[in-house]
Amino acid sequence: MEPNHEILTDYLDRQLNPAISSQVENMVKENKVAAADLQYLKLAIDTVRQDAVRQKVSAIRQSFEKNQARPVKQANGMVRSMYRISMRVAAILIIVAGVAFFYKYISVSSRSVYENQFTGYELNNTRGQEKTDGESEAYQNKNWSGVISIYNGEATHSNKSSFLAAMAEMQQNHFPQAVAIFENLRNASGKSKDYAFKDETEYYLSLAYLMNHEEIKSVFLMDYIKSDPSHTYYPMVSRISSIDLKIIELKNKK
Amino acid sequence: MDKNIRFSDPELVEAMSEKNMLEQAIWQLYQDHGEITRSFIKGKGGTEQDADDIFQETIVAFIDSVQKGKYRQESGIRTFLISIAKNFWYNEIRKRQRAQNRENLFELERDPEEAAISEVIQDREMKHQLNKLLQELGDSCRKILELFYYENLSMKEIVSQMPYENEQVVRNKKYKCLQQLTDKLKQNPLAVQQITDLIFK
16 A cells, blocks of 8 residues: 555544554554654644644633633722722711811911910019009009000100000000000110010010001011020910911911 | 533533533633633643743643543643643744753643643644644635534535535535645655554554
């Protein structure tokens, strides 16, 4: 028997009867070229089968990836819903913050800060002990008009006298007068280098400014006090929130 | 295909040899071993695409090993798959001329079923080349050979699936296609080497 492609193929396809199959087997045993041809055919068929398996695996891979995409989609949905929840929370927080700020903006005023901060000055008896004057006595007796009257009767004013007079004006809600006296006192102190009642003057002047519609000056002076921890009124001014000061500044910026 | 059917390892191996159960078996291989094998490849520097491709090749090679009786179940399926995937990826890196990194990427431990795996690895490059030769034959040849040799359809059944006049036309076409493929194999150095080793040494 001569080796040829068709008969070897039929042998592998089991299309031959047993007798011819047997002849082919003998031929392959004796003829190495025929044996090699048979192996090439087997390799070709194996390649076809491998290709079919590869296609099958590839199809299942695609199907599997699609199937796996579902949880990913759910995860995306979850991320999206988490995102939505976060956005809602953020929106609520923004609204709450907005409402809080609006409330703050409405409620904070020069008057509210003034009322929170203002406490009458208690005259220290040891200070100016050398001169137990009528002005001090009138101040301690809360005789505000008496204090002012004495102040106005003086030819020259000590720092203490001016300060008490300004405080007496403030007690009577005469803020323009109080501001005028405090400012004169500050200027005079600067020139004379007499710094008695300096810290007191700065603090109460800042409050008087608030009620005298000079909020910008007030905030400026308060910021100045806040910047100096050694200032007598630093603890008092530090209680005022920066936001409140900012609101006052905003409300009165022209 | 019922995706809820579960095989034990021995059942899975058996299913891989049965044509009507093969898809089910492949699905379970993806389900049970896909993620860990892919993670392994990604952990060794492979991309998502590398991991997907290597795992697909691993499954094809594993099915081939099982169908040819080379997988003897001495190691678990997962261990075997990861060993194949590891070696495929090792060769891929070497092919990409990143050999300098490979010593760092792989521990030099012995693989279970080393002989079977070694054969799988050696086969891979040749099978790639032979697969390309098959593609060169064209779709009609590929289809007719697949229907006959993989699906085991008769000539009559093939006639009903393809636009050929009768069984004799199909038979002639099949001979011709197989002849063309064999001729191509005879020109492929790796195939020639394999056949020469087998017959003449």
